Amino acid sequence: MLELKILLEATMSIAALAVSHHMILVKNVAYLAVSGLDFTDRMLPVLSNAVAHISSSGIVKESEAILILRNAVEEELGQPRIEHPRYAEALRFAKEMLAADLLPA
Numbered sequence: 001m002l003e004l005k006i007l008l009e010a011t012m013s014i015a016a017l018a019v020s021h022h023m024i025l026v027k028n029v030a031y032l033a034v035s036g037l038d039f040t041d042r043m044l045p046v047l048s049n050a051v052a053h054i055s056s057s058g059i060v061k062e063s064e065a066i067l068i069l070r071n072a073v074e075e076e077l078g079q080p081r082i083e084h085p086r087y088a089e090a091l092r093f094a095k096e097m098l099a100a101d102l103l104p105a
Contacts, residue, residue, distance in 0.1 A: 015059045015068065022050035023072050030090035039090045047097055070098040 025046050033039040047069070054065035073095045082088050 014057065015054060015065075018054045018057065019050075019068050019072050022046070022053065022069065023076065025050065026069075026073065026091070026094055027076065030087045030094070033086040033090040034084045036086075040093065043090065043094055044097065047094055051098075066098050070095055073098065 026043070029039050029042045029046055032042065050069055051062060051065045054060060054069065055062040060068065073091055076082075077088060077091050077095065082091075
């Protein structure tokens with residue numbers, strides 16, 4: 001039983017690490033929006049690749065990867081340090097794309 005618990009924790013740690021990695025990319029695209037660059041054409045491939053990478057490991061299904069990533073974006077949106085409206089707009093766009101299942105296959 002202990003081995004199963006350790007394996008489960010390690011598996012979830014791998015998924016969490018993948019989500020953290022891809023959230024850095026999502027936030028980088030959002031920061032580009034602050035500079036006035038159009039982020040929509042950049043955000044969609046980042047989100048699509050993130051979902052594919054997280055779910056391809058076999059740890060979680062695609063729908064779970066989308067949910068985990070959407071929760072991470074929501075958590076970032078809830079941070080008090082978000083001051084620039086374009087950054088928040090880019091994150092909201094990412095959240096909407098994940099919620100509406102509008103990612104390219």
